[in-house]
Amino acid sequence: MWPIELGPVICVVGARPNFMKMAPILRALAEHQPAIPAILVHTGQHYDREMNDRLFEDLRLPQPDINLGVGSGSHAVQTAEVMKRFEPVLDDRKPSCVLVVGDVNSTLACTLVGVKKGIPVVHVEAGLRSYDRAMPEEINRVLTDQVADLLYTTERRATSNLQREGISEERIRFCGNVMIDSLLANRQYARSPADTLAAAGVDSAIISEKSGYGVVTMHRPSNVDHPETLESLLTVLREISSDLPLIFALHPRTKSNIDRFGLGHLIDNNRMLILPPQGYLEMLGLLSRARIVLTDSGGLQEETTALGVPCLTMRENTERPITVEQGTNTMVGRNTVLILSEARKILAGNGKSGLVPELWDGQAAKRIASDLFAWLAERQHSR
Numbered sequence: 001m002w003p004i005e006l007g008p009v010i011c012v013v014g015a016r017p018n019f020m021k022m023a024p025i026l027r028a029l030a031e032h033q034p035a036i037p038a039i040l041v042h043t044g045q046h047y048d049r050e051m052n053d054r055l056f057e058d059l060r061l062p063q064p065d066i067n068l069g070v071g072s073g074s075h076a077v078q079t080a081e082v083m084k085r086f087e088p089v090l091d092d093r094k095p096s097c098v099l100v101v102g103d104v105n106s107t108l109a110c111t112l113v114g115v116k117k118g119i120p121v122v123h124v125e126a127g128l129r130s131y132d133r134a135m136p137e138e139i140n141r142v143l144t145d146q147v148a149d150l151l152y153t154t155e156r157r158a159t160s161n162l163q164r165e166g167i168s169e170e171r172i173r174f175c176g177n178v179m180i181d182s183l184l185a186n187r188q189y190a191r192s193p194a195d196t197l198a199a200a201g202v203d204s205a206i207i208s209e210k211s212g213y214g215v216v217t218m219h220r221p222s223n224v225d226h227p228e229t230l231e232s233l234l235t236v237l238r239e240i241s242s243d244l245p246l247i248f249a250l251h252p253r254t255k256s257n258i259d260r261f262g263l264g265h266l267i268d269n270n271r272m273l274i275l276p277p278q279g280y281l282e283m284l285g286l287l288s289r290a291r292i293v294l295t296d297s298g299g300l301q302e303e304t305t306a307l308g309v310p311c312l313t314m315r316e317n318t319e320r321p322i323t324v325e326q327g328t329n330t331m332v333g334r335n336t337v338l339i340l341s342e343a344r345k346i347l348a349g350n351g352k353s354g355l356v357p358e359l360w361d362g363q364a365a366k367r368i369a370s371d372l373f374a375w376l377a378e379r380q381h382s383r
Contacts, residue, residue, distance in 0.1 A: 001034050003380055006096040008037040009122075009372070010089065013064070014045035014082070014106025016055065017179075017299050020280060021101040021124060023059040024181035024365035032369040039093055043082045043106040044069040054279040058189075059182065075105060075136055082109035090117055096376050097122050100144065101178070103137040108144050115147045120379070124178060124368065126151035127158025130319040134222075137298075138319070150375060152368055154179075154302075155322045155357060175367040176359030179299060180306045183284065184362035190285035197247075199282075202273050206245045213273075214244050214292040214343075219251035222334075223296050223314060227261040229334055233314065234258070234266040236336040237294065240343045241271035246294075247286060249275045292346045294339070301329045306360055310351030312342055328354035 009029060013022050022040070029036040042064035056063060068085040070078060082105065090098070090113060098114035099122040100107045107123075114121045126145050130138050145151055145162060153159055154177040162172055193213070197204040207213045216237060224230050237246060248267075250258075258264055267274065278286070284303075287293060293304050293311045301320050304311035305327025316333045323329035330352065332339045345351065359367075 002037060003377060005380055006376055007094045008039045009097055009099050010039045010041055010093060010095040011099045012041050012043065012086075012106060012110045013101070014043040014070075015102075015104045018101050018104060018106070019055050019059055019061060020182045020299070021178045023061045024178050024185060025099070025101070025124065025368060026061065028365035028369035029372075031366075032373060034373075036369060036373055038099075039066065039095070040064045041066045041068065041086070041089060041110075043086070043110070044071055045078060045082065045104060045106045058280040059186070070106075079105045079109045082106050083113050086110050086113045087117070090114065090119060095119060097149075097372075099124065099372075100148075101125055103128070103140045103144070105136070105140065108140040111144045111148060120149040120376075121147065122150045122152070122372065123148040124152045124175075125154055127153045127162045127172070128319040129158075129161045130317045132317050141319070150372070152371075154360075154364075155320075157322065173368075173371055174359065175371070176361060176364030177302060177357070178364045178368070179302050180360040181362050181365050182280075183303055183306055186281060186284060187288065189281055190288055191279075191282045193247075193286050193289055196275070196278065196282040196285060197273065200275050202275065204273065206271065206273075207247075211244060212289070212291040214240070214246045214294060215286050215290045216246050216248040216272075216293075217251065217295045217297050217300060218314065219253055220296040220315065221253075222316075224251075224254045224257050227257075227263070230254075230257055230261060231263055231266065232336050233334065233339075234263055236339050238266055238268050238272070239340060240294070241268055243344065243347055244291060245271050245273065247273045247275060247290075249278050249283065249286070251277065292343060292351070294343070301327075302360075304328055305354055306356055308354060308356075310346045312339060312346075314339065322357050326355045326357050328352045 029038045070081045097120040100110055101124045111121050123144050151172045152175045159172050290309050296314045301323040305323045311329045312332045332342055
């Protein structure tokens with residue numbers, strides 16, 4: 001029986017990547033014996049009603065108990081607004097701890113509120129480092145890890161990263177990757193690529209079973225906010241599409257900038273199939289059957305490694321080096337010559353086969369629930 005003196009675990013989500021990480025955690029808390037009560041708080045940092053509802057349905061996530069409705073804004077405004085709206089939730093619900101995932105603004109904002117109110121904070125996916133302080137996510141990771149009480153990591157190198165930053169080993173637990181928990185739990189429900197394309201009204205005749213297709217996602221400011229960079233990347237993608245049809249799930253930021261910079265002519269409509277942002281099960285289906293993925297997403301680096309699909313990451317660094325060292329990921333930056341040569345190497349059958357990293361086995365959330373219960377019970381006993 002859950003100790004009566006302990007309040008619920010407040011679980012925070014704020015943006016799309018958080019949903020995939022939180023879904024298996026909530027299930028594991030509910031299935032733990034005894035069950036660990038949880039309250040799901042959605043900050044509303046990213047909120048598109050249709051996409052939000054679809055993600056919750058796809059991941060079998062319960063609707064949030066509380067939605068703070070923060071919306072968009074600058075990093076400072078958004079972080080401040082989350083903090084202001086989250087504090088009364090802690091006063092009202094008196095939780096045993098605050099559990100945050102990932103590296104978005106909501107992660108840091110809710111961590112700061114919890115710590116300053118003396119409420120334990122638990123960070124899932126701790127210790128990842130790109131060592132690029134120009135990325136807002138890196139600032140969020142470093143600061144969250146410094147003040148959180150309990151840190152769950154996805155790979156062993158993360159422990160070394162944290163210890164170098166002065167964090168004691170007793171605060172760190174290697175548990176595996178909850179993103180992969182979601183992938184393995186939902187792979188059987190993934191939508192077929194044909195159904196996804198048909199639903200979007202896209203003619204998929206150029207994709208044959210023999211040729212297959214590649215998947216492209218691109219949204220980071222360093223890639224899409226500068227006209228010269230975006231033009232060069234679209235140009236090399238167009239060239240790759242002459243060898244293999246590409247399905248491009250177009251982020252709103254990227255679409256807006258293509259239009260703003262007048263780069264639409266670089267999209268070859270005969271070889272590049274443009275889709276709007278997709279739900280989780282649609283993307284999982286597309287990734288599962290792709291011959292190659294070209295992306296600047298952190299999560300897709302992990303998912304392609306788990307799926308055994310070759311991935312080219314169009315970034316200068318990664319906070320997930322295990323996907324390069326053990327998995328199917330290759331860093332190509334914004335070097336268009338390298339992007340093209342590595343893509344053609346993969347299409348010739350010489351891509352990385354890779355290994356699935358340690359504890360990326362679909363059981364990470366269960367390990368977290370078990371350890372968290374013991375940790376909270378020990379804290380109560382030692383008072």
